[in-house]
Amino acid sequence: MKSAKIYLDYNATTPVHEQVLEKMLPYFTQDFANPHSDHAFGWDASEALEQARKQVADLISAKSSEITFTSGATEAANLALFGFAKENMNKGQHIISCKTEHKAILETLNALEKDGYEISYVKVNCDGIVDMEHFQSLLRPDTSMVVLMLANNETGVIQNITKISELAHQNGSVVMSDITQAVGKINVDIKALEIDLAVFSSHKIYGPKGAGALYSSSKIDLARYMYGGNQENGIRPGTVNVPAMVGFGFAAEMARNELQETSDEMLLLRNDFEEQLQSLEDVQINAKDQDRLPNTVSFSVHNIDGDALYRRMNRIAISRGSACTSNVVAASHVLTAMGIEERLALATYRVSLGRTTTQQDLNLAFENIQTAINSTRKTSLV
Template identity: 55%
Template structure:
C-alpha cells in the first residue's frame, strides 16, 4: 500500500475551490435560490448577487461590469465570441489569424469556422513558443477581420507580448481577441491597457467553481457579436438561459480574493518555481521549455530525453502532474504546443507540465523534485 503523501501540481488544469468562496456560495443554494430573472424578492436577491459578482470580476480585469457576459466557461465563451463576431462581420472579410499553440478550445472552433468557409492562418512559433511579430503583420490582409492569440500558454506558461500585438493589429484596422484564461489571477491583466476587443476566461482556474466563465466585449471599441444561441434574453441575448447564480457568486468572490492576494502570491510561486527548476536541472538530459522567455510565475514544462513518458507518469503516482492541457490529456498524443516548438513526437511525449498553486509549499517542491529525480534514475537504469 502506498503510504506516501499525494501532492497536487496541476493547478493549470483546475484549482480547488477556496473555502471563502464556498462560504459565499452556500446561501445561494438554499436561501437566496431565486431565478435572477424573476420579478419578486427571491429573484431580486439573486439578481443583486449577480450584479455584485459582475463588479468583482470586472474589477479583477480592469473593465466595466457591462462588458462582462457570464458563460458556462471559457470554451463556451470562445464559441460565442468567435462565431458571434465572425457572423456579424463576415461581410467585411472571412480571414482570421491565430497560432499553432492555442488551446484546443480555440483551435477546434477555428476548424469549425473553416468548415463555414472562413480562411484561417495559423502562425508558427520558434523554439521558445514565441510568434514572429513581423510574420503576424505581413499575414494581415484586407480580408482579415480578427486576430486571436492567447495571452499566456496553458502548457509552457509563455506570455505573448500582447501590447505589441495590439498595436500591430489595430494599426491595420483589425480586431483582436485573446484567451486570457491562464493569465487571469496569476499576473495582472488590465483589459483597458491591453485594449483587447474580445477576451475569454474561466472561474475554475482561479479557485472558483467549475461551470462558469466570462466573455469580455470591449464597448469603447464598439465590438458587436451576433447572437448564436437562442431561448431567452438573459446576458443581453448573447448567452440566454437561466443564470448559474451560485456559480457566478463564487466566481465573483474568487476574483475578489485573487485580486487582493495576487502580488504576493505571484512572487511566492515564482520563487518556488525557480527552486524546482534548479533542482530538476541537476538531472542529466532535461530541458525546461520556454525557460528563456517571459512566463507565468507558476508554470514549468520539462522534457526528459530517452525516457518513456507513459512509464514516467505511471511511476510518478504520488504527484499530480500532466502532459499538457487537461482537455486532451486522456489522448496519448504528443502535445501540439511542444511539436509546434520543434520537439519530436518522442520528446514531446516524455515532457510533463508542473503547475504550482495556492497550496504548494517549499516542502512539496523538494519532495516533487526528489520523486522525479529518483524515477528518472530508475527508468534510465532499467534501460541499461
C-alpha cells in the first residue's frame, strides 16, 4: 500500500472550498448572463457581481467602489504600477521597493525602470525585516511611490506597514502593498494600515484560481493602459468572470467570519511543528522570533545537499526556498536578500499549513523530514 501524501503548500494555492464551488455553479449554466447586459438576466448577474465585490471589500475593510476585479494579483500589480506610473509621472519618477518582493512586483518594476523610472531597494536584516533607517534615507522629494508587501510568501514575515505608510505619507509618497499572503490569515484593515493600493488573489483563500482584486483608494488616480471597454471602473476592460468572482466573494466572506478561529488553530500547530523541527541537528527556523503568518514555517538544514534532501521528502508537498527555471535550480532571491548564503538557501524549505491541516499530518511530515535528513547524510558519507 502506498504511503499517504500530505499537502503542506497552502501558500502556493488552496483547494476551492465545497461551499464556494456550490455558490459558483449556477453562474456557469443557470445565471449565466453578461453582467453588463441591460435586461433582467444581466441585472441578476450584475447584482451577484456587486455582492461579491462587497464581500471582498469587507475582508480588508474597504469600500466596494475601491475594488477592481482582475484575473489575479499579478494582473492587479501590473494595473496598479503601470496605471499609477502613467498617471503620475509629474509627481516624481522614483520608486522604493525591496528585493524580497514577489516576482510579480519585481519584474513589473524592472519594466518601469526601462521606461525611465528609478527604482531603489531598501535593505532587510537577516530575518527579512525592512531596515527603517535605510528606508528613511531613500525617501526623496521625487519618490512618488513605495511598494512593500505586507507578509512575505516564503518566510511569512510581516512588515510594519503602518510605520512605513506613515513615513511615506509624510514624504508625500503613495503606498502600494502586495497583501496576497496576508488576507485570510491575519486581520487586514486597509484603512488602519494606511495603504493606498493593494493586490491579492482568490486562490489563496479557498476561492477559484483566475480571480483577484486591486484595491485602489478613492484618492488615487490610475491611468488605463488596457482598452476595449469600460468595465471595472474603466481600468480592466472585458466581460467579468462572474462565476469566479462570486466564488471569490463567498471565499472572502468565509475567511472573514472564520479568521480568528482558523488563525489561532494554525498558530498552535505551527509552533508545535517548529519545536519538533528544532529537535533535529543543524535545522534552523528562519525569522523565528519575528511577527509571522500563523501558518508559515521556513526552515533551513545546514551541511546537507538541499536537492538530494528535497527528493527524499517525497511524502509531503512543500515548497523549496529556491526557484527553478529551465531545469536550473537557483537560490531564492528572498533568502539571498536576507543574507543567507547560496548553499543554505538551496537547503531551505517552506511548510505552509491550511485550514484542514491536522496534528497527525504534521507528525507524519516531521517523520518524513527526519528520515530524509538522516538518509541524505548517510548517503553523502558513503
